[in-house]
Amino acid sequence: AQIALERDHEAQREIDTRYRLLMDFTNDSIALISVGSGLIVDINQSAALVLGRARSDLLGKSLADFFVGHSRDSLVSALEKPQQAGAPANFEVEVKASQRKLQLAGKMFRASGEQLAIIRLAEPGAGVVADERLS
Amino acid sequence: AQIALERDHEAQREIDTRYRLLMDFTNDSIALISVGSGLIVDINQSAALVLGRARSDLLGKSLADFFVGHSRDSLVSALEKPQQAGAPANFEVEVKASQRKLQLAGKMFRASGEQLAIIRLAEPGAGVVADERLS
Numbered sequence: 001a002q003i004a005l006e007r008d009h010e011a012q013r014e015i016d017t018r019y020r021l022l023m024d025f026t027n028d029s030i031a032l033i034s035v036g037s038g039l040i041v042d043i044n045q046s047a048a049l050v051l052g053r054a055r056s057d058l059l060g061k062s063l064a065d066f067f068v069g070h071s072r073d074s075l076v077s078a079l080e081k082p083q084q085a086g087a088p089a090n091f092e093v094e095v096k097a098s099q100r101k102l103q104l105a106g107k108m109f110r111a112s113g114e115q116l117a118i119i120r121l122a123e124p125g126a127g128v129v130a131d132e133r134l135s
Numbered sequence: 136a137q138i139a140l141e142r143d144h145e146a147q148r149e150i151d152t153r154y155r156l157l158m159d160f161t162n163d164s165i166a167l168i169s170v171g172s173g174l175i176v177d178i179n180q181s182a183a184l185v186l187g188r189a190r191s192d193l194l195g196k197s198l199a200d201f202f203v204g205h206s207r208d209s210l211v212s213a214l215e216k217p218q219q220a221g222a223p224a225n226f227e228v229e230v231k232a233s234q235r236k237l238q239l240a241g242k243m244f245r246a247s248g249e250q251l252a253i254i255r256l257a258e259p260g261a262g263v264v265a266d267e268r269l270s
Contacts, residue, residue, distance in 0.1 A: 008143075008147070010247040011247070012146075012147040013246070013247050014246040014247040014249075015147070015150050015151050015154055016150050017244065017246040017247075018154055018167065018177075018246060018253075019150050019153055019154040019157065021242070021244050021253050022154065022157050022161070022165065022253065025223070025253050025255065026157070026161045026162075026163050026165070026255075027161075027163055028160075028162055028163065030157065030161075107156070107160060109152065109156050110152075111149040111153060112145040112146070112148050112149040112152075114149075116153075118156050118157065118160050120160065120161075120162075
């Protein structure tokens with residue numbers, strides 16, 4: 001049983017490492033929020049740059065607070081409206097600090113009982129270009 | 136102890152879910168290979184499309200076999216040459232089946248004792264554009 005437990009721990013650490021690496025390695029700016037609270041549960045370096053803050057300043061903060069005219073409720077309701085079934089929701093926001101416009105694409109999912117949303121922050125129009133890049 | 140174990144399992148499933156979601160959600164075409172064997176341990180839908188195969192046909196196959204003039208050894212040695220410290224290695228390959236040229240960017244890492252490489256497959260020049268997109 002001890003050996004099985006250790007194997008479980010190893011497998012967990014490996015997926016954890018893969019997840020971390022992938023967050024850093026992707027060209028996308030990615031944030032994960034808790035849908036219930038609207039708080040940022042994870043965010044990569046690239047997304048922190050886009051918001052103009054250190055990563056450590058962003059964890060546990062409300063993502064909506066960084067955008068003009070948004071609250072947790074309006075952000076979640078925008079995330080709940082995918083344009084097609086299975087496709088991510090897509091909408092534009094303006095960053096308070098920089099007045100910069102961003103295109104947000106997001107998808108909700110359930111992880112160990114809690115609902116999370118994975119959100120990509122991109123230049124307006126960039127998501128379309130990227131999706132068509134390899135087709 | 137039972138409760139702690141269950142909590143561990145929940146945490147593991149959550150990271151697992153996040154990793155899966157992120158692989159699907161990213162605009163990047165991503166493959167993970169075992170450095171020792173050169174075999175594909177994971178690959179996302181976007182990368183499978185680029186290689187022109189179903190995902191299930193690619194898992195456990197040698198990534199180098201899909202590229203003209205490459206073996207496990209030449210692929211790993213290309214991955215071992217980052218252009219700057221900390222930066223991913225970058226090199227071009229040609230897909231056998233389609234003669235399509237791809238820019239590979241890759242980084243080695245160690246996960247539970249095994250060395251893996253995370254590799255991004257992009258159009259030649261696309262990585263540069265993507266990196267500059269938000270700067």
